[in-house]
Amino acid sequence: MTSSYAADFKVFILSHRTTDRYLYWQNIKNVVDWTELYGFTGVLLFDGNDTFISPWNAAQEALARTKHLSPLIAVNPIYMHPFTAAKLVSSLTQIYNRKIYLNMITGTAVNYLASMNDQCSHDDRYNRISEYIGIMRSLLESTSPVTFAGEFYRVSDLQLLPGIDKKLLPTFLLSGQSDAAKQVALSTGSIATKMLSPQLANHLHDTPAINFGILTRETEAEAWDAARATFPESDENQMILEYSMQNTDSMWKKRMHAASLVNEDLAIGYWMSPFRNFQSDGPYLVGSYDYVSTVISDLLKAGVNTFILDITPREAEYEHIRNVFDLAVAKASL
Secondary structure: OOOOOOOOOEEEEEOOOOOOHHHHHHHHHHHHHHHHHOOOOEEEEOOOOOOOOOHHHHHHHHHHOOOOOEEEEEEOOOOOOHHHHHHHHHHHHHHHOOOOEEEEOOOOOHHHHHHOOOOOOHHHHHHHHHHHHHHHHHHHHOOOOEEEEOOOOEEEEEOOOOOOOHHHOOEEEEEOOOHHHHHHHHHHOOEEEEEOOOOOOOOOOOOOEEEEEEEEEOOHHHHHHHHHHHOOOOHHHHHHHHHHHOOOOOHHHHHHHHHHHHOOEHHHOEEOHHHHOOOOOOOEEEEEHHHHHHHHHHHHHOOOOEEEEEOOOOHHHHHHHHHHHHHHHHHHOO
């Protein structure tokens, strides 16, 4: 975003899903380049058994090819010890003198958890990530040796050198709709992230970060034409979604699935078809520049300061999104 209001809120863009091994990396590079070009904060980089490229490798490439962008890197305890994650953050910060954001993930598909022999319950995974964040913070915020004895991690006189400038310390984000997620976000000082609900900016309580997609054009009719052309109905994809629902214990995904069946409200542009057709992980906001910018302005006024956006892999969409955020800032008088 422009320098006049960049400090007021952050906008991270995620790359649209693809199973094409060659297009996968090209999509990431495109998202990185367009995010930098249109002045957004950074790019969300996924991790998991089914991701083709490590988010840490992608983050280094993103930092190397840009001057301002900050990566939002997914971190899951089942893949990496907290010291290793802290060391990677420290290394990237030293090399590029840029702030790193961390998207803390508690789980993955049930069959992937089984393949990794991870036997923690849903709530235990949140207890584990609480310890994980605590160790990372202690290592990154001070060069003093860290000793910790918890249920999941034990370290003794563990030290990370040379330390990080305080202004470049990482920011932790934590997704989740469960009570366990809310408690961990509060206790660890992490930014709680939620999906946009059909209530939009109404009844938001202590929700600093919102995740959703946007398809917008100058007029509402143009926006809906673009939306339906981008996300066509697919019986095959809907079957894939139903299979994936049998392979998750994620509270937010279950809530999104229920919402996709009953809560779609086209009158306010709250569109669940991309989720229902396994083309997005959450809802899309569809509408004219004026309408979408008003919703974003209302979210800003309600205290939202971090946006994680699903945007289709076309450069033109970035210009549309930039236009509505510029209008939203004007409306919110930021």
